[in-house]
Amino acid sequence: MTLTDFNKQSEAAARAALATCCGSSQWADEVMKGFPFSTEAALVERVTTAWYDACTASDWLEAFTHHPKIGDLDSLRKKFAATSHLAGSEQAAVAEADSPTLEALALGNAAYVQHFGFIFIVCATGKPAGEMLRLLQDRLENEPEEELLVAMGEQHKITMLRLKKLLPQADWSLLRNSHITTHVLDTSIGKPGSGLTIRLQQALGKRWRTIAQGITNHDGRIPDLLPPNRFLNPAAYRMVFGTAAYFAARQVTGFYPTVEITFTTFDHTHYHVPLLINPFGYSTYRGS
Numbered sequence: 480m481t482l483t484d485f486n487k488q489s490e491a492a493a494r495a496a497l498a499t500c501c502g503s504s505q506w507a508d509e510v511m512k513g514f515p516f517s518t519e520a521a522l523v524e525r526v527t528t529a530w531y532d533a534c535t536a537s538d539w540l541e542a543f544t545h546h547p548k549i550g551d552l553d554s555l556r557k558k559f560a561a562t563s564h565l566a567g568s569e570q571a572a573v574a575e576a577d578s579p580t581l582e583a584l585a586l587g588n589a590a591y592v593q594h595f596g597f598i599f600i601v602c603a604t605g606k607p608a609g610e611m612l613r614l615l616q617d618r619l620e621n622e623p624e625e626e627l628l629v630a631m632g633e634q635h636k637i638t639m640l641r642l643k644k645l646l647p648q649a650d651w652s653l654l655r656n657s658h659i660t661t662h663v664l665d666t667s668i669g670k671p672g673s674g675l676t677i678r679l680q681q682a683l684g685k686r687w688r689t690i691a692q693g694i695t696n697h698d699g700r701i702p703d704l705l706p707p708n709r710f711l712n713p714a715a716y717r718m719v720f721g722t723a724a725y726f727a728a729r730q731v732t733g734f735y736p737t738v739e740i741t742f743t744t745f746d747h748t749h750y751h752v753p754l755l756i757n758p759f760g761y762s763t764y765r766g767s
Contacts, residue, residue: 481648482522486515500641501634502545505538506530520653523708526642530635531709539631543597546637548588549573549611576608584608587615594619595626602636602703610674610694617676617721618692625689632691635706654707659750661718662766663699667731667757671699674728676721679704687717710747717741718752726758733758 485493493514497507509529516522573584591599599615606614618626643651659679663672675695680687693701705711718740726733740763744750751766 480646482516482519482646482650484648485646490514496645500645501530501542501638503530503534503538503542505534506542509533519650522642523639523653526638527635527706527708530631530638536627539627539634540597542634543600543630546598546600548598549584549601549603549615573603573608573611580608580612583612584615587612587619591615591619595623597627597630600630600633600637602633602640604640613674613676613694614692617694621689621692628688628690629692632706632709635709636703639707655749656707657701657703657705658710658747659704659716659718659744659752661695661701661704661751662753663695663720664753664755665699665757666755671695671697672725672754672756673697673699675699675725677701677704678719678721680717680719681711682715682717711744713744713746715741715743718754720754720756722756722761725756731758735761 485496488496490511494507494511497510498504501507506529510522510525513521513525516525573581576584588599599618601611601614603611618629621629639654643649661677663675664670665672673695677693677695678689679691681690691704693704695701720738720740722733722738723736738754738756738761740752740754742750742752742765749767753763753766755762
């Protein structure tokens, strides 16, 4: 379907289609205020501003209820059949996980719901089950206010992926990857620093608040720390790298339990913040 095809639908049909991308009623109502959409750019702008500017915590929580728990494949097939054509492959890696990992995910999900009051939301596409389990366990350490923001960002990543599936023939070349990215290189072994937890934090008065979170892939990168075309306001930010767990997993004694890199953004250009790490030192710079 192209954007032109989408615009030819009735308003009711178009809204129902959007609801399969995100379960927030307020979000769908706000997006539909721009219907029909003149360009893909206009649609993306409406989708993004509706989520971040017009929706509130109650709307985000409503959207979360339209997802199954990670690892709950029976629920994905039955209760959420209406979105299965868009969401069916999102947990493909979980279907291949071994029993201990699935059991750990179930226990983690239960602890998460008890702690935060909503299910664990993660953009699962392309992530192996073990990585999602680590993310779940790491995010359990967040404050409730932080975790809501992290989950809200993950929901928007899911929305954008489903929107692209809904309109596979639309022109999505306008989408730009995460506003802020990183690349970790372990100089002690000359290889990417994979499996390293990273928190992106925003300055809030005299304290820092986590707004996004991820784990470096096999290449030492997190390409989707932020959703596409989500641009942060110019301000001070901080990346916190979980180096203690990284080196411990390799049975190496490291001097720095965490590495914290504070930087400032000025505009909507891409900010790449690499980290060169070894057990007893590190360096950074603004990359490209």
